[in-house]
Amino acid sequence: MTATPPITVLVVDDDPFVRRGVTDIFAATDDIAVVGEADDGDRVPDAVRRTTPQVVLMDLKMRRVGGLEATRQLLALPDAPKVIAMTAMDVDDLVVQAVAAGAHSFLSKGEAPETFHQSVRVVAAGNTLFSQESLRRIAAHHPDPAPTVVPSAFANLSERERQVLQELATGASNSEIATRLYLGQTTVKTHLSSVFTKLGTDNRVRAALAAMRAGLVD
Known part of the structure; x- marks a missing residue:
């Protein structure tokens, strides 16, 4: 019986400790594999071409090119991977804008490892994972x-x-x-x-x- 290939993930964050931590989160799984990293938004297109990930975990605040602009550029490409926006906050203006730009889901960096696992699995399957309360806060306090x-x-x-x-x-x-x-x-x-x-x-x-x-x- 042929084993199902793992879901491939690219981790984008300008903090090397965050990249290492996220990579370690997925090292405990058998069905998700981190295939590459990028340390800023301007390196995302090349990293995606080299590694062809199914899902990109995208930090929204980076030094040279932010994750919002990188997400817009990435999703304009043919056969673009799914994008999960990462932020230090549960909901902020950048999350709202990332959703508008086409991000498939969003995660707080403080979420439990199991939430990272579940989010990647769900998004890779063509669905999404988000908190109804988070969406309610966006709808109530942030204009579209x-x-x-x-x-x-x-x-x-x-x-x-x-x-x-x-x-x-x-x-x-x-x-x-x-x-x-x-x-x-x-x-x-x-x-x-x-x-x-x-x-x-x-x-x-x-x-x-x-x-x-x-x-x-x-």
Whole structure:
């Protein structure tokens, strides 16, 4: 039986101790492998070309080129890897902007190792992992820096699509949404694809934030 290849990760941070610490976090796993590092945002494109990671853990505050700009540049590339923004704070303005730029999830550097493991696994699978409370704080206290969802777009959602979106906004994965709504995962993916098309976004976090700002989620 052929073993499943590990999820490949690139760690980007200008602090060598943080890079070492994050690398050590994944050394304890069998299914995640750190394949490279970058010490600043301007080194990310070359590091990605050399190592072809599936997921990039991106520090948002670096000396020469910040993680926000590096994320924008990276996600403009064809076949770009998934990006998880890292910050010393749970939620700040850079996190909001990183979400707007297309980051697939975000993590506080103070999270437990298990949260790092879970976040990478979930994001690599095409989902995301975030705290509903963190999203609520973003929606309540930070204006959308790049609004793309017009209020009338929600009227185009079917009842089932609205239910799927509401579950998404709790931070649920596709499998969790499927379980809660008694649907197959393929059906959930189909509904989410339709939701993203109707709302004009392909970012799960942005869709969840839009739902919160529209009052679809308590």
